[in-house]
Amino acid sequence: MTTIAVTGQLGQWWDALTVAKQIFYGIGIVAGIVSLILAVLGFIGLEHHEALDVGVPDVDHGGGGIFSIKPLTGFFLGFGWGGAMALEQGMSVPVATIIASVSGAAIMAVIVRMFRAIYSLRSDGTMRITDAVNAIGTVYVSLPPNRAAGGQVTVEVSGRRETLAALNQATHAIPSGEKVKVVSVIDGRTVLVEPL
Numbered sequence: 001m002t003t004i005a006v007t008g009q010l011g012q013w014w015d016a017l018t019v020a021k022q023i024f025y026g027i028g029i030v031a032g033i034v035s036l037i038l039a040v041l042g043f044i045g046l047e048h049h050e051a052l053d054v055g056v057p058d059v060d061h062g063g064g065g066i067f068s069i070k071p072l073t074g075f076f077l078g079f080g081w082g083g084a085m086a087l088e089q090g091m092s093v094p095v096a097t098i099i100a101s102v103s104g105a106a107i108m109a110v111i112v113r114m115f116r117a118i119y120s121l122r123s124d125g126t127m128r129i130t131d132a133v134n135a136i137g138t139v140y141v142s143l144p145p146n147r148a149a150g151g152q153v154t155v156e157v158s159g160r161r162e163t164l165a166a167l168n169q170a171t172h173a174i175p176s177g178e179k180v181k182v183v184s185v186i187d188g189r190t191v192l193v194e195p196l
Contacts, residue, residue, distance in 0.1 A: 020093045021084055024100065028080025034073050074111040079104030132157045132164065132182045132191055139178045143168035143193065153180055153193055165190040 082103025086096035137155030153166040180193040
């Protein structure tokens with residue numbers, strides 16, 4: 001079958017539709033094309049989710065708000081095809097609109113939840129020194145007594161081994177190589193430790 005014949009058949013099909021069906025099918029087809037474009041761009045790595053948001057604050061740092069392009073596209077995809085299928089089953093336009101709205105909202109909710117779940121798995125790699133509290137570390141540079149400055153410890157923080165400035169809570173010095181426990185955080189690069 002030639003392209004012209006297929007185009008002709010599609011034109012006849014479209015012309016035979018009622019205005020309501022044309023609206024629902026039109027919304028569904030356009031949303032489907034946009035979804036396909038977004039999927040291809042995402043697959044080849046050219047889309048960037050922040051550039052596609054429509055000015056609504058990002059929820060959960062990248063989870064995408066409900067008014068970002070992907071959930072809205074999902075809503076219109078469900079709305080268009082849900083309404084068209086309801087009309088094809090002989091339902092009235094008001095009932096089809098309700099079904100379309102429910103279908104669109106359901107797809108939108110699934111997309112939002114899916115992206116929030118995906119983005120919650122991401123790690124930004126930023127060290128949070130508060131994660132070091134209660135961790136066991138090793139003295140790297142001997143720790144002077146009574147919270148005097150000058151010592152360092154190595155400790156596992158956020159899945160990485162970090163060397164941090166450390167103050168010794170004990171009244172005696174702790175030599176290099178000894179194990180210590182992080183008691184609290186002094187500042188962004190300094191912890192308070194105690195000997196084990």
